[in-house]
Amino acid sequence: MKILVTGGAGFIGSNFIRYVLREHDDIEVVNFDALTYAGNLENLAGLEDDPRYRFVRGDLALESDLERGFGEGPFDAVVNFAAESHVDRSLHMGADRFILTNILGTQLLLDAARRSGVGRYVQVSTDEVYGDLGSEGVFTEETPLAPNNPYAATKAAADLLVHAAWHSHGIAAVITRCSNNFGPYQFPEKLIPLMIANALEERPLPVYGDGRNVRDWIYVEDHCAAVDLVMRRGRPGEVYNIGAMNEMPNIEVVQRILKYLGKPESLITFVKDRPGHDRRYAMDASKIRRELGWRPRFSFEDALAATVEWYRTHDDWLRHVRSGEYRTYYEEMYGGR
Ligand code: NAD
Numbered sequence: 001m002k003i004l005v006t007g008g009a010g011f012i013g014s015n016f017i018r019y020v021l022r023e024h025d026d027i028e029v030v031n032f033d034a035l036t037y038a039g040n041l042e043n044l045a046g047l048e049d050d051p052r053y054r055f056v057r058g059d060l061a062l063e064s065d066l067e068r069g070f071g072e073g074p075f076d077a078v079v080n081f082a083a084e085s086h087v088d089r090s091l092h093m094g095a096d097r098f099i100l101t102n103i104l105g106t107q108l109l110l111d112a113a114r115r116s117g118v119g120r121y122v123q124v125s126t127d128e129v130y131g132d133l134g135s136e137g138v139f140t141e142e143t144p145l146a147p148n149n150p151y152a153a154t155k156a157a158a159d160l161l162v163h164a165a166w167h168s169h170g171i172a173a174v175i176t177r178c179s180n181n182f183g184p185y186q187f188p189e190k191l192i193p194l195m196i197a198n199a200l201e202e203r204p205l206p207v208y209g210d211g212r213n214v215r216d217w218i219y220v221e222d223h224c225a226a227v228d229l230v231m232r233r234g235r236p237g238e239v240y241n242i243g244a245m246n247e248m249p250n251i252e253v254v255q256r257i258l259k260y261l262g263k264p265e266s267l268i269t270f271v272k273d274r275p276g277h278d279r280r281y282a283m284d285a286s287k288i289r290r291e292l293g294w295r296p297r298f299s300f301e302d303a304l305a306a307t308v309e310w311y312r313t314h315d316d317w318l319r320h321v322r323s324g325e326y327r328t329y330y331e332e333m334y335g336g337r
């Protein structure tokens with residue numbers, strides 16, 4: 001099987017590439033990534049010489065780049081992780097790049113996949129497309145789309161385009177919607193890695209609002225296993241929610257991190273809330289459990305402890321990301337190739 005993975009230099013994409021290369025001998029992966037600020041080839045260090053892996057630098061929102069990417073095919077499947085993924089950036093730095101990559105990029109990728117006759121297309125989406133959940137209930141695949149921030153709005157638009165490509169053109173497209181991921185190689189602008197990084201340096205831990213917003217956490221490897229299953233056996237035209245039933249208020253997540261690291265709670269600093277901050281997300285993943293037999297393998301407690309330990313012992317990776325040094329890695333590794 002040969003697959004095109006977009007956004008494979010980011011957090012989840014790089015974990016996915018490592019996962020499929022480890023789990024399947026008979027797979028070849030082309031990683032197509034623009035290397036934005038969130039794309040870091042150090043996340044894939046060690047794979048450069050694996051004959052089953054190849055990197056192509058390219059922008060999803062440019063047809064000529066996509067042509068180069070698909071020139072590496074033919075592919076049995078395309079898995080689209082590439083996105084502008086950070087809610088706060090979409091709120092504070094403008095949504096134009098989100099529209100280009102997440103909406104236009106998805107459409108151009110669908111078109112290219114159709115032209116080249118790809119057998120399967122997986123769109124990696126998010127629970128944020130469902131908007132805010134009250135204090136009761138869970139999101140199912142039938143919950144109406146009601147995104148509340150620019151990032152989520154662009155992801156919802158992309159989901160509709162994927163549905164339309166399946167409905168109108170018969171592309172064998174499947175959508176996954178997952179809850180909040182954590183684990184190794186996550187850019188330290190997101191809650192868990194940011195809090196670990198700040199706690200390690202004994203800098204203030206900025207908690208938005210009252211810290212009682214609830215997210216539903218999943219270890220990244222469980223998400224990767226689910227996407228792999230959907231890529232192989234998901235039914236075209238369907239949506240699959242992915243979540244591990246780990247709802248927790250942000251403040252509790254932060255307190256646990258401090259406890260693992262033996263740092264004082266006095267580092268917690270409550271700061272001005274995110275505008276329009278969704279209060280609660282929670283996923284019903286019974287469909288993927290029932291249809292594809294997926295189950296999360298990692299408990300939240302063990303996975304969070306392992307993640308804290310990973311950041312503690314990967315100070316070089318963290319230092320390179322925080323200083324911007326990771327950007328030179330591409331030239332070092334690929335400059336002469
Ligand atoms: P990330 O920001 O860590 O990585 C995104 C990757 O996409 C980067 O490598 C970046 O260089 C690449 N990219 C961005 N724009 C591109 C473009 N125009 N062309 C090619 N590559 C481009 O994101 P992540 O957290 O790994 O999320 C991956 C996907 O999973 C996203 O689609 C996101 O919406 C979705 N998702 C994320 C989470 C989460 O908790 N992080 C949860 C559910 C779904």
Ligand code: DAU
Pocket residue numbers: 085086087088125126127128178179180181189190191192194206207208209213214215250274281
């Ligand atoms: O729910 C899935 C989504 O999870 C993905 O689609 C997004 O790509 C991903 O970025 C993530 O979005 P969130 O906004 O939920 O993640 P973030 O880590 O930015 O924030 C998690 C919670 O923590 C949220 O309630 C805001 C809060 N927060 C975040 C940061 C960065 C803080 O309190 N302080 C912070 O400094």
